[in-house]
Amino acid sequence: xxxxxxxxxPRGQIVSLLGPSGCGKSTxxxxxxxxxxxxxxxxxxxxxxxxQARSRLAFVFQEAALLPWRxxxxxxxxxxxxxxxxxxxxxxxxxxHCLEIVGFxxxxxxxxxxxxxxxxxxxxxxxxxxxxxxxxxxxxEPFAALDDMLRSxxxxxxxxxxxxxxxxxLFVTHNIGEAVYLSQSIAIMSRGRIAELVExxxxxxxxxxxxxxxxxxxFYGRVSEALYRSER
Amino acid sequence: xxxxxSDRNASAPGxxxxxxxxxxxxxxxxxxxxHALVVxxxxxxxxxxxxxxxxxxxxxxxxxxxxxxxVTLQAALLGLGxxxxxxxxxxxxxxxxxxxxxAFYPYVIFLQTVPIVAIAPLLMIWSGPGLRAVVLVSCIISxxxxxxxxxxxxxxxxxxHLDLFRMxxxxxxxxLVKLRIPSAIPGLVLGLRVSCGxxxxxxxxxxxxxxxxxxxxxxxxxxxxxxxxxxxxxxxGTILASTCLGILLFLxxxxxxxxxxxxxxxxxxxxST
Numbered sequence: 001x002x003x004x005x006x007x008x009x010p011r012g013q014i015v016s017l018l019g020p021s022g023c024g025k026s027t028x029x030x031x032x033x034x035x036x037x038x039x040x041x042x043x044x045x046x047x048x049x050x051x052q053a054r055s056r057l058a059f060v061f062q063e064a065a066l067l068p069w070r071x072x073x074x075x076x077x078x079x080x081x082x083x084x085x086x087x088x089x090x091x092x093x094x095x096x097h098c099l100e101i102v103g104f105x106x107x108x109x110x111x112x113x114x115x116x117x118x119x120x121x122x123x124x125x126x127x128x129x130x131x132x133x134x135x136x137x138x139x140x141e142p143f144a145a146l147d148d149m150l151r152s153x154x155x156x157x158x159x160x161x162x163x164x165x166x167x168x169x170l171f172v173t174h175n176i177g178e179a180v181y182l183s184q185s186i187a188i189m190s191r192g193r194i195a196e197l198v199e200x201x202x203x204x205x206x207x208x209x210x211x212x213x214x215x216x217x218x219f220y221g222r223v224s225e226a227l228y229r230s231e232r
Numbered sequence: 233x234x235x236x237x238s239d240r241n242a243s244a245p246g247x248x249x250x251x252x253x254x255x256x257x258x259x260x261x262x263x264x265x266x267h268a269l270v271v272x273x274x275x276x277x278x279x280x281x282x283x284x285x286x287x288x289x290x291x292x293x294x295x296x297x298x299x300x301x302x303v304t305l306q307a308a309l310l311g312l313g314x315x316x317x318x319x320x321x322x323x324x325x326x327x328x329x330x331x332x333x334x335a336f337y338p339y340v341i342f343l344q345t346v347p348i349v350a351i352a353p354l355l356m357i358w359s360g361p362g363l364r365a366v367v368l369v370s371c372i373i374s375x376x377x378x379x380x381x382x383x384x385x386x387x388x389x390x391x392x393h394l395d396l397f398r399m400x401x402x403x404x405x406x407x408l409v410k411l412r413i414p415s416a417i418p419g420l421v422l423g424l425r426v427s428c429g430x431x432x433x434x435x436x437x438x439x440x441x442x443x444x445x446x447x448x449x450x451x452x453x454x455x456x457x458x459x460x461x462x463x464x465x466x467x468x469g470t471i472l473a474s475t476c477l478g479i480l481l482f483l484x485x486x487x488x489x490x491x492x493x494x495x496x497x498x499x500x501x502x503x504s505t
Contacts (some may be wrong), residue, residue: 035395059399065392068497069414081410082400114497 001027002038002192011046011135014162014169016179018227019189025172026062028189029140032170033059045136055083058134060142064121066113066128072099073109076128083132098127101164102157119150123157130161136168143178152208155181163205176223181211186223188230195230198223281465290469296454297473304435304450305477307363311370312431312481316424318371319378320416326379327386327412328404344376348434352441361442366450369438370431377426385419386412417496421489428485432478451477 002024009015017025030036032043034050034057045053066075076098080091099109102123113121122142129137139158143151155178162169173179179186180200188196201219202210210216263283269275270282277285290297322340326333352369359365389412397407439452451474458467 030395033395033399035398054399054401057399059395061392061395063392065390065396067393067411067414069417078396078410079400082397082402082406112497 002031005041005192005194007187007194007197009136009168009170011168012162012166013184014158014171014182016171016173016183016186017189018173018176018179018186018223020174020227020231023189024192025174025189026140027192029059029138029170029172033057033138035059055132056135058129058132058137060122060125060129060137060139062141062144064113064118064125066121066124068113071110071112072104072116072124072127075113075124076131079128079132094131094133098130099124101130101161102127118146119154122146122154126154126157126161130165134167136170139169139171141172141174144174151175151178152211156208158182159204159206176220176227177211180216180220180223181206188223188226190230196226198226278462278464281468285465286468286472289463289465290472293466293469297451297470300449300451300454300470301473301477304432304439304452304474305481307366307435307438307450308370308428308431308477308481310363310367311434312374312424312428314367314371315375315378315427315431316420319375319423320382320420322375322379323382323386323416324408324413326383328408333383340376340379343372346372348373348437352437355438356441366435366438366442366452369441370434373434373437374427374430377430378420378423381419381423381426382416383419385416389415414496418493421493424485425482425489428481429478432474432481436474 005028007015007028017028019025027036031038032050034043034054043050045056050057066072067078070078073095076095077091080094104120104123104127108116108120113124116124125142143154146154158169158171159182161167169182171179171182180202183200185200186198187194188198202216266280266283270280281289322336326336348369351372352365355368355372356365359368393411393415394407397411402410435450436452436455439450440456442452451470454470455467455474458464458470
């Protein structure tokens with residue numbers, strides 16, 4: 001499905017993979033994560049093969065993928081339980097820190113996923129991804145099922161996380177506005193290839209006012225045209 | 233909006249009332265038709281007694297029925313417990329290897345299809361005519377739904393959850409304990425709901441064979457005794473009592489199952505670390 005594809009993501013940058021459904025953007029993200037093996041070619045993280053660097057990656061799924069029998073706290077703690085690396089005290093402070101970053105109040109920590117809204121579930125999912133302090137965050141259309149208001153809030157949350165921690169982020173989306181708002185560059189994908197790599201000219205920090213500027217609208221139009229061109 | 237709410241509130245108790253009243257109404261209608269047929273065709277009591285006679289016989293032999301029901305219930309619960317335990321272990325083994333599944337699944341189907349009445353005498357010979365044999369029959373008859381539902385729960389895991397565990401480089405054991413087994417709890421509850429009625433049937437079938445030895449006095453033995461003495465009203469009363477026992481066990485498992493499932497996914501957790 002993917003063919004002749006070459007993409008370099010500089011450290012600390014947000015790069016979006018933008019394209020219509022079925023263009024291979026989620027497959028590319030899964031290959032990068034090592035969840036889908038590539039028949040040919042390599043994926044490397046700072047020069048190291050991805051299979052050796054998996055612990056430095058974290059994946060945020062399209063659905064929050066929280067375990068329904070666990071509370072938010074227990075869900076976010078799960079990677080620690082599996083890796084079994086750190087002391088109880090370190091775990092507890094890391095959990096509190098991550099849940100605070102994503103905006104969870106302490107009285108929501110012990111709720112189960114069925115008691116949370118869609119936005120809260122996604123926040124918990126992001127907290128779980130952050131808990132192991134990954135260098136690279138891979139996000140597969142995490143906000144696709146959320147309404148615009150919530151999506152915009154969570155976009156700001158992601159920008160804040162990246163600004164504070166200088167993480168690298170590979171973000172899959174089919175939403176042009178989201179790709180433009182979040183990323184430093186946008187890889188426009190079509191039929192398993194990267195059709196065009198577009199640099200986004202807006203400086204960080206970005207705020208939601210940017211979305212209503214004529215420059216944003218003009219650049220949105222350019223990306224939209226490029227997307228349309230790639231499909232012809 | 234307020235009107236809609238009030239309508240809904242008004243209809244909710246009505247719906248609950250109907251759930252209780254409708255089956256009772258059906259029971260009364262069937263009993264009336266039964267009574268009418270017996271009177272109309274002058275059917276002798278030794279072939280078909282009147283429904284009221286059956287109820288009266290149930291009342292007069294209530295202590296005997298309660299004692300026998302308690303014995304049968306114990307055997308059924310032991311059989312159900314054994315099938316839950318053994319069935320879950322088999323399901324875990326099935327979930328770990330396609331080879332094991334392919335090799336052993338036909339024999340699980342065999343357990344489901346073998347005429348238990350035919351092999352019950354064999355089980356009596358092998359395990360002795362007592363509680364053990366009755367529990368064994370009850371277990372064999374009720375194990376299939378457990379194996380089938382728990383295996384299904386262990387195998388049908390959300391792909392995102394599996395990917396989450398792969399991303400954390402979880403071991404096979406961790407994936408089993410932290411993901412597959414918890415995901416299979418609803419399957420186990422579903423299996424228990426189907427199996428509890430079968431466990432009672434199995435216990436009674438087992439008792440029918442054990443009863444001849446006189447070493448056991450559950451509902452099956454009471455049935456055999458009433459049949460031998462042609463006490464048809466008493467026999468039907470015993471059959472009704474065994475049906476009630478099955479229904480009670482089903483309701484109990486249904487209630488406990490819903491409590492477990494609610495706690496499993498909805499209620500807030502307790503521990504914080």
